[in-house]
Amino acid sequence: MTLLILGLLLWVAAHLFKRLAPKARARARMGEKGKGPVGLGILAGLVLMVVGFRMTETHDLYALPPYLRHLNNLLMVLAVILFGVGQSKSRLRGKMRHPMLTGVIVWGVAHLLVNSDAASLVLFGGMIVWAFAEMTLINWAESTPAAYKDGSLAGDIRLVLISLVVFAAIAGIHIWLGYNPFPG
Known part of the structure; x- marks a missing residue:
């Protein structure tokens, strides 16, 4: 640890x-x-x-219901999309202040829904706290960001498709490491 x-x-x-x-x-x-x-x-x-x-x-500190794995996967797709928003040409980019940090929070929450051991609480909980702290410091230093106005429907579609491919690659790596994210 x-x-x-x-x-x-x-x-x-x-x-x-x-x-x-x-x-x-x-x-x-x-x-x-x-x-x-x-x-x-x-x-x-x-x-x-x-x-x-x-x-x-480590060992589990509390029991988690198995159906949370489905919610975890849904949140992970959302987290991957959020990670991509900041670099995309989607319309969502102009509507979010901190898409990547929000993605870290969603990623951390998703993982805490399916991992109840001490190491997971430290890692994912720590990353959630860091993301909130980072957002607070950025907002404090830069009260008004420059608005992004070049988003398009094509950018939205590209963002979702690329995110789904990235999610599939992440899921594949998890399976390869022995952590199957899909309930069987």
Whole structure:
């Protein structure tokens, strides 16, 4: 569990480096050169979270009904769509302030619906808390974002189709790792 917590802390620290006042000025002074160390911190945090999560031996803390796996899959499709909104040419992009961070929250909630062990609570709960904190800091620093107005129906359709393919790939990886997301 130590590696998982360390990874989560590194992930949060690297992401918040550009948001917190004294750190934000330090990050701004670094310019383009700062992207490498921040990216490395994020990647190292991600690796530590995955390794720490996989290494942690834990047991379920409470019972979950099996039908929640269906809700999990539905929420995961929504989370993948939300992750893609920020880079899409869909109409939804102009209607959401933080689509990727909202996607992290939906992803975390979806996983907590089907995982009741301590490692899952730390990982997914920690990511949910981080996403809310990140949204709050962004809103505090930038009260009004620039509006996106170039969305189209074709962009919406592309977003959904690409998201479904990505969801299928994620589900395939989960099955390959031994975590079948589909009730049998």
